[in-house]
Amino acid sequence: MDDFQQAEVARVLARRDQRHGVPALLSFFIPGLGQLIKGDFLLGFLVWVAMGIAAISCFIYVGMVLLPIFWVVQIYDAYTSPDAQTKRELKAIGRR
Numbered sequence: 001m002d003d004f005q006q007a008e009v010a011r012v013l014a015r016r017d018q019r020h021g022v023p024a025l026l027s028f029f030i031p032g033l034g035q036l037i038k039g040d041f042l043l044g045f046l047v048w049v050a051m052g053i054a055a056i057s058c059f060i061y062v063g064m065v066l067l068p069i070f071w072v073v074q075i076y077d078a079y080t081s082p083d084a085q086t087k088r089e090l091k092a093i094g095r096r
Contacts, residue, residue, distance in 0.1 A: 012089045016082045024079035031071060034078025039085065047074045 023034030032047035050070050057063035082090070 009093055012086065012093060015086045016090060018082070018086075020079055020081075020083070024075050027075045027078040031074050035074070038078070038081070038083040040081070040083075043077070050074075 020034070020038065023037045025034075026037060027034030027047075031051045032044040034044075035041075035047055036044035047070075051067070051074075054063045054066040054070050057066060
């Protein structure tokens, strides 16, 4: 690997560990919006579906436990996971 490729890999790996405060804040108020902002459209849609199922299941009290768990997990995911472009670049260089 030449110096340019090594620098590019180092840059992508640094972006992988970057934290995303704005998407996490948006996900705090509207679940799944942080994932959508970062380009993870499928994950954002799945968050909406999971939160909807958990909200409906509140009528049988299962949602009272599931809803806060899903809410916290999706905020954490919006904060820690890399954006869609970084995920594609990591896949291209063979790192996860």
